[in-house]
Ligand code: SF4
């Protein structure tokens with residue numbers, strides 16, 4: 154008899170629990186969905202969200218600090234020194250620019266969005282934007298080239314600098330010849346002073 | 353239906369083909385398209401999601417897009433498969449679920465075949481599906497497919513027993529096997545439905561109600577298992593068997609399994625509606641009768657029949673997103689230790705009540 158009682162109890166429990174579950178799911182039918190219709194509606198990004206980098210080349214002084222800070226070495230910077238006649242202007246916070254940035258590539262495919270490159274920049278010109286949709290069909294397209302100089306300009310700057318160094322070398326060589334005689338005298342004069350004898 | 357078409361076209365072959373194709377194109381396909389969308393919507397909203405939203409208004413055209421995709425897909429037949437059986441299986445499964453529609457009365461005017469043995473015929477052809485599933489699982493030459501097919505066969509065969517006993521109870525009560533008569537007996541008001549004791553009044557009607565509810569519950573559970581829906585989706589258990597018996601199928605053949613599943617869902621809901629919920633009868637009488645527009649009545653009947661069917665399909669979906677899957681032993685436990693004894697006792701009690709009617 155006890156077994157039979159248990160049997161009916163089990164049956165009732167089975168049906169009852171199903172009904173309880175159905176009640177729960179039915180309630181959820183009318184709970185507003187949490188889904189966000191993504192491309193149409195976007196969630197606001199958190200304030201310090203880290204996404205795609207951007208470099209404001211007007212302010213970059215080519216100091217290479219960001220590239221050195223990057224843990225995955227995805228920033229490549231090449232610079233050419235400006236020759237004295239050229240004026241590169243100043244950055245927005247008043248620093249004088251002395252280098253032509255001939256190459257500034259960030260391989261976004263490698264970037265791990267750690268933001269470590271952002272902090273060392275003296276002119277605050279490399280920073281995170283809020284763009285996070287930049288998929289590409291070719292991985293090559295993810296190398297972002299920020300340098301503003303055209304190839305012809307780069308060539309020109311390089312030549313200018315080479316010419317300038319060559320001239321400087323020539324000047325130096327001439328100066329060295331002139332001073333070779335006096336140099337020996339000077340060298341003698343700069344010899345170690347004799348130690349006074351103590352004995 | 354066939355006679356009417358024969359009169360219109362004056363050609364038996366044409367009338368025959370149209371009568372055969374009509375339920376497919378007018379009902380099963382649109383219903384399957386709608387039901388797949390409904391299933392996705394219901395599941396999504398039960399989980400506080402939105403479901404398909406892109407194609408058409410709230411994604412109503414999503415299934416059409418999916419079917420287009422399925423048609424374009426490559427028809428892959430595994431190298432080691434038994435090709436003949438592999439190709440035959442989806443057709444057989446689909447034919448089984450499609451054939452059941454032949455005996456379902458959508459209204460007093462439209463019945464594919466008004467056979468005297470309607471309900472018996474439906475039980476018979478729906479077992480066809482087992483053969484198709486076993487065939488597909490075996491022919492795929494894949495361990496998951498075979499396991500799924502075996503489970504499915506075991507499940508469908510055992511759950512046919514309680515459902516057959518409940519149907520037997522109802523047949524005993526009404527004394528007919530014809531589905532059309534079943535509907536006619538439960539005349540056009542809901543208190544005449546069998547779930548509320550059937551037509552007539554007096555003590556027996558009220559005595560019958562609890563046993564009708566038990567019968568309905570048993571039939572609902574066992575038909576749920578027969579169409580392989582959660583919590584009885586053991587044959588297709590995604591987490592254990594990849595996709596069960598249709599693991600190896602792709603493209604249109606997969607779509608046929610899919611169509612058969614949704615067709616079956618409606619077929620079993622229709623059987624439940626017919627046996628317990630008044631069939632095609634309206635719950636509150638007919639507008640056509642009260643306004644004296646006779647042609648409106650069959651249309652209302654089709655509406656009510658589909659409406660009730662879809663309600664039960666909805667409950668199937670509701671259960672699917674509520675309950676976890678049973679284990680194989682639990683499945684057999686529920687069937688042999690609970691449903692069958694209950695349905696037997698139910699049969700005897702309803703028989704005794706019928707004696708004193
Ligand atoms: S965010 Fe990190 S990984 Fe990306 S460029 Fe800056 S330092 Fe490199």
Ligand code: SF4
Nearest residue numbers: 213214216217219274
């Ligand atoms: S640290 Fe800033 S200024 Fe220096 S190279 Fe990078 S971006 Fe330019």
